[in-house]
Amino acid sequence: MACFIVPAAEAVIVTAARKVIERKEKKENLLSVEEGNTTEVALEEGHVEHNFSHKMKWLSNLLWGGSVLLAFEHFWHGEISLFAPFLTAASNAADTKVMLNEMATVGTSMAVLITATWGVMLGVSKALENKANKEADPEEV
Amino acid sequence: MTLLITVFAAAIVTGMWYKNAPNDSLNLNFLMWLYWGASLMWFVDAIFEYVELRDAFFTPAVADMINDSFLGLSVVAFGLVLWVIQLLVKDPKGVLVKKSNTVKKESEQK
Numbered sequence: 001m002a003c004f005i006v007p008a009a010e011a012v013i014v015t016a017a018r019k020v021i022e023r024k025e026k027k028e029n030l031l032s033v034e035e036g037n038t039t040e041v042a043l044e045e046g047h048v049e050h051n052f053s054h055k056m057k058w059l060s061n062l063l064w065g066g067s068v069l070l071a072f073e074h075f076w077h078g079e080i081s082l083f084a085p086f087l088t089a090a091s092n093a094a095d096t097k098v099m100l101n102e103m104a105t106v107g108t109s110m111a112v113l114i115t116a117t118w119g120v121m122l123g124v125s126k127a128l129e130n131k132a133n134k135e136a137d138p139e140e141v
Numbered sequence: 142m143t144l145l146i147t148v149f150a151a152a153i154v155t156g157m158w159y160k161n162a163p164n165d166s167l168n169l170n171f172l173m174w175l176y177w178g179a180s181l182m183w184f185v186d187a188i189f190e191y192v193e194l195r196d197a198f199f200t201p202a203v204a205d206m207i208n209d210s211f212l213g214l215s216v217v218a219f220g221l222v223l224w225v226i227q228l229l230v231k232d233p234k235g236v237l238v239k240k241s242n243t244v245k246k247e248s249e250q251k
Contacts, residue, residue, distance in 0.1 A: 007182065058174075066178030072219050073143070076212055106189050110182045117181060 001079055001089045001099040004070035006107030007114060011063035018060055022053035050125060059118040066114065142206055144183040146213030150220070151176035166233050172224045179216065 074080045079088055089099035154176060158169040191198045201209070232238060 003186070004182065061170075061174035062178040062181065064178070065175035066180075066182040068223070069147070069175060069179035069216050069220060070182050072216060073212060076215065106185060109189070110185045113185050114178065114181050 001095070001102050002074065002087050003102050003107035003110060004067045004074065006103050007063045007111045008067035008071075010111045010115070011060055011067055014056060014060045014063060018053050018056040021056065025051050025053055050129070055122060055125065058121055059115065062114050062118065063111070066110070142209035143213040143216060144180065144187050146210065147176055147180045147183060147216060150217045151180050168224070168228055168231060168233055171227055172220060175220045175223065176217075179220075 071080060080086060081088055085091060087099065089095040151173065154169055154172045158165060158173050161167075161169075187198075229237065
């Protein structure tokens with residue numbers, strides 16, 4: 001009914017947090033190397049590590065992407081209208097209760113799964129970075 | 142079917158993105174995030190549906206399957222439209238800028 005609102009709300013928070021962190025990282029002169037769409041931090045020659053704001057973008061992209069396409073699906077099913085209150089389930093109390101229940105269960109699970117997937121991506125990314133750094137300088141690691 | 146179609150779209154786009162990575166002049170990563178995000182969310186939706194329907198989940202009515210497939214294809218098309226719009230707005234290859242500059246120069250020469 002409106003499950004996508006939970007991940008969309010998370011997307012707003014994550015995007016705002018990312019902007020703050022990005023500004024902080026820029027201040028600290030961490031964004032010294034820009035390579036295409038990938039922003040990397042140059043530590044030493046051959047050593048690379050994605051900065052955290054770049055990794056947060058993965059999460060916000062997943063959340064925004066999913067929310068947009070799910071909003072389309074809800075529009076398709078007539079659960080979203082172009083006029084206030086925009087959610088058709090919000091027009092009466094009984095439907096609103098069902099909608100809130102769905103947001104609490106399905107919506108929250110969606111947000112949790114996406115965040116967990118991002119957590120796995122962070123782990124894999126860290127492992128790849130360590131591997132690359134180890135290959136670049138085997139003595140140091 | 143909506144989930145399946147979106148997962149296929151996500152996998153195909155990821156393959157296309159990886160083929161040219163790290164160069165991504167077509168901004169395929171935009172489509173990739175869009176489809177994977179939706180796939181994960183519909184996966185959760187499918188789990189809840191399975192819990193509710195159990196065996197009936199795997200034997201949907203033909204009419205429902207056709208409707209879901211139609212929705213899945215429409216979602217993929219909607220994603221492609223969004224991708225084309227952002228591609229033209231961002232213009233990563235600078236094609237539109239070059240073209241508008243050429244037209245400008247030609248009109249100045251005339």
